[in-house]
Amino acid sequence: MVPDALPALKSHHSGKDILAETPAYDLIELFFFAYRDFVSDPDRILDEYGFGRAHHRVLHFVSRNPGLTIAELLDILRITKQSLNRVLKELIEKDFIESRMGTADRRQRLLFATPQGGELALKLAKLQTRRIMRALSGMEPEAKDAVSRYLLSLIDPDSSAHVKHLVFGSEET
Amino acid sequence: MVPDALPALKSHHSGKDILAETPAYDLIELFFFAYRDFVSDPDRILDEYGFGRAHHRVLHFVSRNPGLTIAELLDILRITKQSLNRVLKELIEKDFIESRMGTADRRQRLLFATPQGGELALKLAKLQTRRIMRALSGMEPEAKDAVSRYLLSLIDPDSSAHVKHLVFGSEET
DNA sequence: ATTTTATGTCAGCCTTGTTGACATATCTCA
DNA sequence: TGAGATATGTCAACAAGGCTGACATAAAAT
Numbered sequence: 236m237v238p239d240a241l242p243a244l245k246s247h248h249s250g251k252d253i254l255a256e257t258p259a260y261d262l263i264e265l266f267f268f269a270y271r272d273f274v275s276d277p278d279r280i281l282d283e284y285g286f287g288r289a290h291h292r293v294l295h296f297v298s299r300n301p302g303l304t305i306a307e308l309l310d311i312l313r314i315t316k317q318s319l320n321r322v323l324k325e326l327i328e329k330d331f332i333e334s335r336m337g338t339a340d341r342r343q344r345l346l347f348a349t350p351q352g353g354e355l356a357l358k359l360a361k362l363q364t365r366r367i368m369r370a371l372s373g374m375e376p377e378a379k380d381a382v383s384r385y386l387l388s389l390i391d392p393d394s395s396a397h398v399k400h401l402v403f404g405s406e407e408t
Numbered sequence: 409m410v411p412d413a414l415p416a417l418k419s420h421h422s423g424k425d426i427l428a429e430t431p432a433y434d435l436i437e438l439f440f441f442a443y444r445d446f447v448s449d450p451d452r453i454l455d456e457y458g459f460g461r462a463h464h465r466v467l468h469f470v471s472r473n474p475g476l477t478i479a480e481l482l483d484i485l486r487i488t489k490q491s492l493n494r495v496l497k498e499l500i501e502k503d504f505i506e507s508r509m510g511t512a513d514r515r516q517r518l519l520f521a522t523p524q525g526g527e528l529a530l531k532l533a534k535l536q537t538r539r540i541m542r543a544l545s546g547m548e549p550e551a552k553d554a555v556s557r558y559l560l561s562l563i564d565p566d567s568s569a570h571v572k573h574l575v576f577g578s579e580e581t
Numbered sequence: 582a583t584t585t586t587a588t589g590t591c592a593g594c595c596t597t598g599t600t601g602a603c604a605t606a607t608c609t610c611a
Numbered sequence: 612t613g614a615g616a617t618a619t620g621t622c623a624a625c626a627a628g629g630c631t632g633a634c635a636t637a638a639a640a641t
Binding site for chain 1: 429430431432433434435436437438439440441442443444445446448465468472486530533534536537539540541542543544546547548550551552554555556557558559560561562563564567571574575576
């Protein structure tokens, strides 16, 4: 077994970069548990609507980015159009998302959350925000920025610019 | 349903009017993208072995906690015994995990990673550690601790003590 | 001796991902 | 204008990994 007495705590005293080889078990496992609980809040509510996590993701990004196209959504979610279409169809049928023909390019479908859809998206976002705020409370103000930068840096460098634009892109506080 | 304020309105530091929280869209979305990429590294390797994420989780926690029982593993993963058994059976058949009868309680099955299993678990942990280290590099030394505390606080308070014990062994807050 | 506990297993269902093939409308460009 | 590229939709089949319910067995606990 690997020495695991101290969680990814490193002091450089050994010659080689054994550091890069000592697994950061703490951050790996905390990430797993945190994510598990983080998505569990919405799950309970989505159930009442007959929706799942896939619906949540679609609704969230459409709600946050009105006029999003299918192609852009596929790029965000990294799933196939068939997978997307299955849940998107349900969201449209149940009137949580509206699909309008593109104006510049009429092949495109521009997606918008309906009032009902926007409300649900907001409700779920607030639920998750409550958990986030509880976690941040009691931490220094700089902590939030540190966490934000950490998460951003975890993302594939290829995607990080895209994500940065998507998340911090153009709007409100 | 509560009529919520439109997304733009919020205050700076006015007392305790936190009920109309402004969604923390940035942390919500960054968490999604970061987790997506974080688990994608192992996926590629697991594929070569004919394993999936479910196998990874089982192998990881067994490898990290030699002698883990079925019940404890179920408690960590929060899945049903049927779901667990499906992947566990494959891990045992392919000789990545060994199941021994309990000594104190002979009804129990104590799980251990085989040499081959421990090797794979370590390989995957190192992969994820590389990503973590890349993210932490360039951040202040306190950042790691902030991230760690943030993730821990995201976890359900009910589970956090258990997780703390599991991850850090047994100490600190 | 009976009941409870820890585990295993069969059978079937659901969600959400996949691939491949094909259809249609629209845009672009030579 | 006509050929091809592009954006989307759809059908069919399959896989992974969740789920429930029912039932079986060995061992511990009472």
